Amino acid sequence: MSSPTDTFLQEADDLLAALEEALLELDENPQDAINIANAFRALHTLKGSGNMFGFRALGDFIHHFEDCFEKVRNGSAFVTPDLVAVALASRDHIAALLDLGPDTALTPELAETDRNLLAKLGEITGSDTLSAADRPSEDTASSNQPNAPVIERRWHIRFRPEPGSLGMGVRPDLLLAELSGLGRTMVTPQLDAVPGLDSYDPAECYIAWIIELVGPVDRAAIEDVFLFQMDAELTIEETQLEAQDMPEPAENDAALPDRGAEKTSTPAKGQASGGDSVRVQASRLDDLMNQLGELVIAQARLKAISSEIDDPRLSGTAEEIEALVTGLRDTTLSIRMLPVSMVFGKFRRLVRDLSSDLGKAVALTTEGGETEVDKNIIDALTDPLVHMVRNSIDHGVESADIRAAQGKPETATICLRAEQAGGEVLITVSDDGGGLDTEAIRARAIERKLISSDQSLSAAELHQLIFEPGFSTAETISNVSGRGVGMDAVRGVIDALRGTIDVRSRPGEGTEVTLRLPLTLAIIDGLMVRVDDDHFVIPLAAVEECVDLPDRNMVHDNGRRMLQIRESWVPYIDLDQLFGFGQSGAKGRRVVVVTADGRRIGFAVDDVVGQLQTVIKPLSRFHRSVEGLAGATILGDGSVALILDANAIVRRADAVRQIAA
Amino acid sequence: MSKTVLTVDDSASIRSAIAFALQPKGYKVIQAEDGRAGLAALKANAVDMVITDLNMPNMNGIEMIRAVRSDRTLDGVPIVLLTTESQKEKMLEGKQAGAAGWIVKPFDEQKICAVVSKMIG
Structure with a gap:
């Protein structure tokens, strides 16, 4: 490619030829608008390019020449033979200026011609022309003033692009990036004008920005960034420098305002934390x-x-x-959270007393005492744990000679452990005793008519029987436990806390009872379902999965309905029937599979609405005794949804079935 | 990928000056000699930005901007006008037609590069 200057000189020759031709045409036909326009365009291009490539004298001359022709073009002057003659002379003068070369001063002769031609042109067209030769040089004024500021200044800039600017290719992100190149910036978008999706036009920019800029910048530099944004809303104000504006790049990000609510950090765990504390009444x-x-x-x-x-x-x-x-x-x-160690602490004395009363050497270990649980749960937990620890020592831990015969350490160990798992807390009481005697439980349950003698139950189901009312297997009733009020009382309390009990036991190795409790009683994570026209909430902790209730893959067995889910058969309860709504024929129903009392059970519902976190309202005195309900909650639309107690519902359904059978 | 700038000008020297300024910076420059050719070049190439002269035969700069803005397939390409000091009113007209900015002639390499990088980075 030849250099742009060479290209220009070539082009200039063509343009001069075009100008000459247009002028000659005009001499014959002075009204010809096309040739007036052609002459004008040739001049204009010559001027623009001339200035570009350093032909300043040429640019200045044509500038005035063009002004005269502008008068012709807009009709305030006319093409006359005189004008054509002067214009042709001017054309020759332009050729001479081109020959002069770029960045060269006028010779006295050329300056003289320049002046004369412009004077004549002005005279003929009535324009006010002044030759470059007579004007003071503008060179000093045209260059950029290099008064670069060195002191830091703080600017408050508000910028809202004009409507439709995105469609014109305006890139606000680049402008913001350019601004941040000038100094340290803090950019806050203003989103209030962003409309809803239905009226949103992607080519429209709805956002305005507020930019705090600190740096050695003057107003002109900022205006320069927004050079092309003349129709945008733009305010640039200088504000006071503040202490935080001092150069501290590492701190800069932290100064960004966090619009979202900050996550409150949980207070330091454990009692040992030495921060100030305030005692308040629990009722407050x-x-x-x-x-x-x-x-x-x-x-x-x-x-x-x-x-x-x-x-x-x-x-x-x-x-x-x-x-x-x-x-x-x-x-x-x-x-409201308190460490579980507040409860655990009471057991040292209890274990010591029990161990000496029963003549069994027992050591207590605790783990996870720093785990925090809602105060109400802590309060309610003491009695069940006492029952469980008593049971473990009384029934679980063998006498010293049996332990010795089995090669176990003489001193038995009872372990209290707490840990947080998601939104739940797990509290485990384990012992290294003899484990649950499933045969004895079975015999006892048949004797107490809790099960029929031909009923086949899994070990887990048998273990759950110890929580049935009036169940006690200890062959000698001691004054420590075995009064038959132990474990069913435990279950009552845990149910009320919306918890579950899981028993694992291995003969000869020990028993482990795990209480699974919510962290708090006041709030529940639930799954909202619809049965008939009513909404119910199933505690999410109990929910395993949701499946469609198929038309097939269901069997009835001994009054129980079974549903095949993948490989296994899961019994399910039709809540519609259980509550006596009587609409169970509806199609497209769904089944929520829950874990209740250690079993997988399905609840057939009309629809699963979704997950929600909600505040539990206690039921009134009159309704508190209704089995199967853990409380109520008020939904966003003001209506009431009852919270289901999965365990109690399963038990109630069992009872209904047994009566029916 | 390098960005493509289309320069539309009936003056070859202006086009080559723009190409000379932008090519060393890694931009690809394609040229068209009037608005009509510019519009065709826009449709035939993936163009990131247009620098156009105002006064051109066949289709002038403002007519070309209007044509671009009314064609949904070409929407959003930034167009910058080349103007002279004496064309202030044309600048406004171009702005209303949908130009995103302007460059006043005479220009130098730095000015062209500054405007292009302001527009398309």
Whole structure:
């Protein structure tokens, strides 16, 4: 490729030829608009390119020449033979200027011609022309003033691109990037004008930005960034430098405002933390929790309304409130949390006393005492744990001679362990005693008419029987346990806490009872289902899976309905029937499979609505005795949904079936 | 991938000046001699940005911008006008037609490169 200057000189020859031709045509036909335009365009291109390639004198001359022709083009002057003559002379002058070469000053003769031609052109067309030779040089003024500021300044810039600018290829991201190249910036987008999706035009820019810029920058440099944004809303204000503006690049990110609610960190675990603390009445915490519960419900209603109205300002605020409520809820819950060690601590004395009463050497170990649980759960947990530890020592731990015969250490070990698993806490009481005697349990259960003699039960099912009311297998009734109120009382309490009990036992090796409890009683993660026209909440902790209720793959066995899920048969209960709604014929129903009392059981429902986190409201005095309900909750639309107690429902269904059988 | 800039100008020297400025920076430059050829080049190539003269035969710069903006398949390509100081009113007209910016002639390499990098990075 030849150099642009060579290209220009070649092009200039062509343009001069075109100009000459147009002028000669005009001499014959002075009204010819096409040739006026041609002459004009030739001049214009020559001027533009001339200036580009250093032919300043040429550019200046044509600039005025062009002005005169502009008068002709817009009709305020006319093509006359005189004008054509001067114009042709000017054309020759232009050729001479081209020959002069770029970046060269006018010779006195050329300057003289320049002046004369422009004077004549001005005279003929009535233009005010002044030859470059007579004008003061502008060279000093045209260059950029190099007064680069060295001091840091702080600028507050607000920028909203004009409507439709994205469609014109404006890239706000590049502008912001260019700004951050000038200094340290903090950019905050303003999203209030962003409409809902249905009225959203992707070619439209709805966002405005507020930029705090700190750096050695003057206003002109910032305006330069927004050079082409003349129709945008742009304000640039200088503000006071603040202490935080000092160069601290590492800290800069931290200065960004966090619009979301900050996650509250849970207080330091364990009692050993030396921070300040305040004693408050437990009832005040309950009040706080109740009010928070109302707030959560009101917030859910707000969210429902905002999704109906679909106004981004409303939904933005609703989301912000949701985040704040979530944070507030976590904080409030964490206030109510106490370490499990508060309960565990009581057992050292108990184990020591029991071990000497029963003449069995027992050592207690505890693990995970720092695990935190809601205060109400801690309070309720003491009695069941006492029962369980007593049972372990009384029934589980063998007498010293049997242990010796089995080669076990003389001192038995009882272990209390707590750990957090997701939204649940697991509390385990384990011993290294003789394990549960399934045959004795079976015999006892038949004797107590809890099962029929021909019923075949798995070991796990047999283990669950020890929680039946009135069950006690100890052959000698001691004054420590075995009064038959032990384990069923434990189950009652754990049910009330919405927990589950899992028993694992191996003959000769020991027993492990695990209590699975929610972290808090006030809030429940649930699965909302619909039965007939009513909504129910099944605690999510109990839910294993949801499947469609097929038309086939179902059998009836001994009054139980079974459903095939993959390889296994799972019994299921039709909630519709159990509650006596009587609509169970409907199609397209679904089954929620839960774990209840160590078994997998399905609940047939009309629909699974979805997951929700909700605040539990206790049932009234009159309804508290209704089996199968753990509480109630208020939904976003203000209606009430009952919270199901999966364990109790399974038991109730068992009872109904047994009566039927 | 290198970005492509289309320069539309009836003056070969201006086109080659733009190409001279941009090619060393890694841009690909394609040229068209008037608005009509520019529009055809836009349809035939993946163009990231257009630098166009105003005053051209066949189809002038503003007519070309209008044609580009009314063609959904070409939507959103930034177009920059080459103007002279005396064409302030044309600048506004171009802006209304859908130009994203302008470069005042005479220009030098730095000016072209600064505008192109402002527009397409």
